[in-house]
Amino acid sequence: xxxxxxxxxxxxxxTFVALMFVTFVAxxxxxxxxxxVRVGERGISPERLAMFRHELGxxxxxxxxxxxxxxxxxxxxxxxxxxxxxxxxxxxxxLFPATLELAAAGMLLxxxxxxxxxxxxxxxxxxxxxxxxxxxxxxxxxxxxFWWGLLLIMFVAERWGLTPVSGRIDLIQFYFEPVTGFMxxxxxxxxxxxxxxxxxxxxxxxxxxxxxxxLAVIARMTRSxxxxxxxxxxxxxxxxxxxxxxxxxxxxxxxxxxxxxVTIVGLQVGTLMxxxxxTETIFSWPGVGKWLIESISRRDYPALQGGVxxxxxxVIGVNLLVDLAYGLLNPRIRHG
Amino acid sequence: xxxxPSVRLxxxxxxLLAFGAAAQAKTLVYxxxxxxxxFTPALNTTGTSFDAAxxxxxxxxxxxRGSTEVQPGLAESWTVSPDGRVFTFKLRKGVKFxxxxxxxxxxxxxxADDVLFSFERQWKADHPYAKVSGGKYDYFADMGLAQDLxxxxxxxxxxxxxxxxxxxxTMIANLAMDFAAIHSAEYADFLAKSNRKEQFDQVPVGTxxxxxxxxxxxxxxxYKANPAYWGAEKALVDGLVYAITPDPxxxxxxxxxxxxxxxxxxxxxxxxxxxxxxxxxxxxxPGLNIAYWAFNNQKAPFDKKDVxxxxxxxxxKAAIIRDVYLGAGxxxxxxxxxxxxxxxxxxxxxxxxxxxxxxxxxxxxxKTPLEIDLWYMPVQRPYNPNSKRIAEMMQADLAKIGVxxxxxxxxxxxxxxxxxxxxHMTGMLGWNGDNGDPxxxxxxxxxxxxxxxxxxxxxxxxxxxxxxxxxxxxxPDHKTRLKLYQEMxxxxxxxxxxxKLAHSVVYEVMRKEVTGYKQSPFFxxxxxGVSLK
Numbered sequence: 001x002x003x004x005x006x007x008x009x010x011x012x013x014x015t016f017v018a019l020m021f022v023t024f025v026a027x028x029x030x031x032x033x034x035x036x037v038r039v040g041e042r043g044i045s046p047e048r049l050a051m052f053r054h055e056l057g058x059x060x061x062x063x064x065x066x067x068x069x070x071x072x073x074x075x076x077x078x079x080x081x082x083x084x085x086x087x088x089x090x091x092x093x094x095l096f097p098a099t100l101e102l103a104a105a106g107m108l109l110x111x112x113x114x115x116x117x118x119x120x121x122x123x124x125x126x127x128x129x130x131x132x133x134x135x136x137x138x139x140x141x142x143x144x145x146f147w148w149g150l151l152l153i154m155f156v157a158e159r160w161g162l163t164p165v166s167g168r169i170d171l172i173q174f175y176f177e178p179v180t181g182f183m184x185x186x187x188x189x190x191x192x193x194x195x196x197x198x199x200x201x202x203x204x205x206x207x208x209x210x211x212x213x214x215l216a217v218i219a220r221m222t223r224s225x226x227x228x229x230x231x232x233x234x235x236x237x238x239x240x241x242x243x244x245x246x247x248x249x250x251x252x253x254x255x256x257x258x259x260x261x262v263t264i265v266g267l268q269v270g271t272l273m274x275x276x277x278x279t280e281t282i283f284s285w286p287g288v289g290k291w292l293i294e295s296i297s298r299r300d301y302p303a304l305q306g307g308v309x310x311x312x313x314x315v316i317g318v319n320l321l322v323d324l325a326y327g328l329l330n331p332r333i334r335h336g
Numbered sequence: 337x338x339x340x341p342s343v344r345l346x347x348x349x350x351x352l353l354a355f356g357a358a359a360q361a362k363t364l365v366y367x368x369x370x371x372x373x374x375f376t377p378a379l380n381t382t383g384t385s386f387d388a389a390x391x392x393x394x395x396x397x398x399x400x401r402g403s404t405e406v407q408p409g410l411a412e413s414w415t416v417s418p419d420g421r422v423f424t425f426k427l428r429k430g431v432k433f434x435x436x437x438x439x440x441x442x443x444x445x446x447x448a449d450d451v452l453f454s455f456e457r458q459w460k461a462d463h464p465y466a467k468v469s470g471g472k473y474d475y476f477a478d479m480g481l482a483q484d485l486x487x488x489x490x491x492x493x494x495x496x497x498x499x500x501x502x503x504x505x506t507m508i509a510n511l512a513m514d515f516a517a518i519h520s521a522e523y524a525d526f527l528a529k530s531n532r533k534e535q536f537d538q539v540p541v542g543t544x545x546x547x548x549x550x551x552x553x554x555x556x557x558x559y560k561a562n563p564a565y566w567g568a569e570k571a572l573v574d575g576l577v578y579a580i581t582p583d584p585x586x587x588x589x590x591x592x593x594x595x596x597x598x599x600x601x602x603x604x605x606x607x608x609x610x611x612x613x614x615x616x617x618x619x620x621x622p623g624l625n626i627a628y629w630a631f632n633n634q635k636a637p638f639d640k641k642d643v644x645x646x647x648x649x650x651x652x653k654a655a656i657i658r659d660v661y662l663g664a665g666x667x668x669x670x671x672x673x674x675x676x677x678x679x680x681x682x683x684x685x686x687x688x689x690x691x692x693x694x695x696x697x698x699x700x701x702x703k704t705p706l707e708i709d710l711w712y713m714p715v716q717r718p719y720n721p722n723s724k725r726i727a728e729m730m731q732a733d734l735a736k737i738g739v740x741x742x743x744x745x746x747x748x749x750x751x752x753x754x755x756x757x758x759x760h761m762t763g764m765l766g767w768n769g770d771n772g773d774p775x776x777x778x779x780x781x782x783x784x785x786x787x788x789x790x791x792x793x794x795x796x797x798x799x800x801x802x803x804x805x806x807x808x809x810x811x812p813d814h815k816t817r818l819k820l821y822q823e824m825x826x827x828x829x830x831x832x833x834x835x836k837l838a839h840s841v842v843y844e845v846m847r848k849e850v851t852g853y854k855q856s857p858f859f860x861x862x863x864x865g866v867s868l869k
Contacts, residue, residue, distance in 0.1 A: 041752075041766065042791075085470045153586070157593065165586060166586045167555070168555065171365065172365060172577065177550070283586065284580065284581040286553065290582065293582075294371070
């Protein structure tokens with residue numbers, strides 16, 4: 001087990017370095033730079049331009065900038081945002097709970113709906129249920145997040161007035177200081193009448209939008225894992241013993257079918273983070289995704305690099321944990 | 337983080353009770369487009385940050401709400417020396433700074449020390465606050481203060497004297513700009529003592545109509561009315577909330593749902609629908625800007641006036657306004673926009689007349705087909721939604737008079753640099769006004785700016801024009817300046833250094849229950865004097 005862990009960690013390191021390099025270069029390939037963005041029609045005197053560039057280290061050769069940046073990261077320093085002069089890590093920590101809350105809600109939705117949907121489809125293989133569920137899953141998987149979000153806002157929020165349009169809480173009615181950064185928990189802590197309900201109300205649409213793709217993936221995965229398990233000998237035995245079908249499927253088969261599904265759930269973290277960028281932008285959800293988008297338009301190099309690195313670290317970290325968990329669940333992997 | 341922070345909860349509960357009481361009262365919600373960088377305008381360059389700081393601060397002089405006219409602010413009066421270099425400001429007495437923000441209780445009223453603090457921070461590199469929050473004071477440098485300020489003295493607690501190295505009466509208008517906001521020197525000391533200097537720009541204290549309550553990045557800024565405000569125009573709502581909503585579609589949705597009363601920057605595509613909605617009101621005003629097409633007067637054949645005039649006649653401006661600006665633009669005939677004082681409406685626009693244009697070219701001895709280059713901007717700007725599309729339309733119009741235009745563009749920074757060097761034959765750019773003073777536009781056609789590297793992209797240097805420009809800059813008398821600027825507009829109209837394209841029209845949208853809002857020519861948002869029915 002220990003050797004397996006080491007091997008996985010050793011694989012993670014090059015991933016990180018490659019990632020650092022790619023973000024660093026990609027950001028610099030975008031035309032315009034932080035200094036140019038600040039300058040309008042007026043232009044800027046060459047002296048001041050040189051001064052700014054020097055302060056930001058942009059006058060150094062790119063390889064030197066990259067090495068400096070690597071050195072910084074090794075010290076756990078993710079740099080300082082050009083836009084706000086705050087530490088990138090501090091900004092990220094302040095915004096990440098919002099993203100986490102949204103991602104958790106989206107994932108919860110995906111698991112609660114995806115596993116039953118996949119199970120039903122597998123148990124009734126080839127039936128109308130199966131076809132409809134799998135059709136929906138393909139649709140959900142290929143739905144552009146932006147369009148899906150706007151569609152829901154248009155109908156659910158505007159036309160039918162069932163949910164608020166955007167944000168995390170009704171700003172006029174409720175006012176409390178963030179304690180945990182999770183709006184639903186903070187609302188509960190505030191003890192204000194109706195605050196929790198309002199926070200949940202705000203959460204529901206973005207969670208649906210963000211959870212759609214993972215939901216589709218989990219449903220399909222559950223279905224195929226179930227089908228595989230349902231063909232196994234022990235299931236046949238259980239059936240032969242005359243156990244009712246729901247016990248066969250729900251207890252015997254589902255337990256073993258869950259192993260690959262758990263892995264998939266872990267691997268969806270990347271999808272969730274990518275989806276959060278768009279979802280947060282549409283719903284004005286103040287998380288790290290929206291912050292990244294704003295940093296792009298400001299050419300805020302440190303915030304972008306730091307943000308991408310932090311999010312990627314989280315994704316890579318979670319994937320590593322999933323692998324380990326899988327290794328524990330399934331002995332065949334570690335000795336492979 | 338997950339500990340149960342009873343102290344903070346108690347504080348939150350107290351704030352809540354206070355706010356809860358206010359929640360029964362009127363709260364105005366403004367859907368803004370983004371998070372401010374901080375609350376010190378001098379450090380910033382974006383309208384988003386200026387809008388966020390504006391409720392909190394006053395300046396020495398103020399723009400009359402909805403106009404470019406300057407009125408007294410924290411300076412109740414001033415005198416200008418005859419040579420236009422020395423300004424003496426009499427400060428207003430009895431003005432209170434906000435009390436209770438960030439634990440700060442002012443012990444004295446606003447006075448000259450606060451004025452000195454606010455400007456010296458931007459001016460002197462050894463000032464204790466000079467380096468705080470990055471310490472880049474772009475506007476202070478851009479408006480010529482860094483260069484031209486000779487001295488700033490406190491003559492007594494309520495008199496400040498500012499001396500410039502050269503005449504510049506537009507300084508009075510400059511001081512009404514956001515970067516010239518007056519901060520509390522006492523608050524700065526208070527934070528320095530407890531080693532919290534960086535909070536100075538994050539938790540603002542001013543003398544303005546609203547005081548700061550709280551800010552959550554990317555979510556919300558809260559203010560409350562300042563009952564002790566000195567001004568004639570006060571806050572008419574008890575609370576003001578900026579709901580930060582970057583997506584224009586989301587802003588529109590919130591507006592319809594009544595989650596905000598006022599939304600910034602509506603999408604042009606949504607305007608027709610907004611105008612039909614009985615719950616909303618849409619207002620508009622030409623922005624303080626100009627889009628122009630410069631001819632390099634130092635390159636043949638554009639050294640001939642007739643050629644420049646012909647090019648003006650060859651372009652169907654109305655089609656550009658209709659198809660590219662989609663109605664959110666107004667054809668320009670002067671360099672300054674119509675919302676600015678000194679605008680001369682008597683100037684005749686040049687009519688679209690391709691036949692006449694052809695004649696003029698022949699008269700000037702230009703052989704067709706003529707090959708020229710036409711530079712267009714690589715980016716969208718407030719005054720020009722799509723430079724490339726305009727260039728293509730111009731290219732088609734020019735072909736009709738026997739001119740082949742080659743389209744050229746560069747990366748934005750590079751583009752400006754090369755144009756200023758005068759590498760182009762013809763090219764588009766524009767200008768966004770800063771301080772509402774005509775000089776802030778007309779300097780673009782001064783001889784000083786016509787040098788290589790200068791901002792006069794027509795490279796047009798007209799002695800008649802230039803003399804008046806310098807004179808108007810040194811004349812405190814408003815009437816004299818008005819006359820000079822009108823003469824300058826006539827000179828330009830006669831000599832046609834370039835083609836004036838358009839001033840973009842800025843739309844604002846709010847709910848019907850909002851009353852008393854006045855649209856600013858600066859595209860800044862102000863909520864004093866605004867109420868809810």
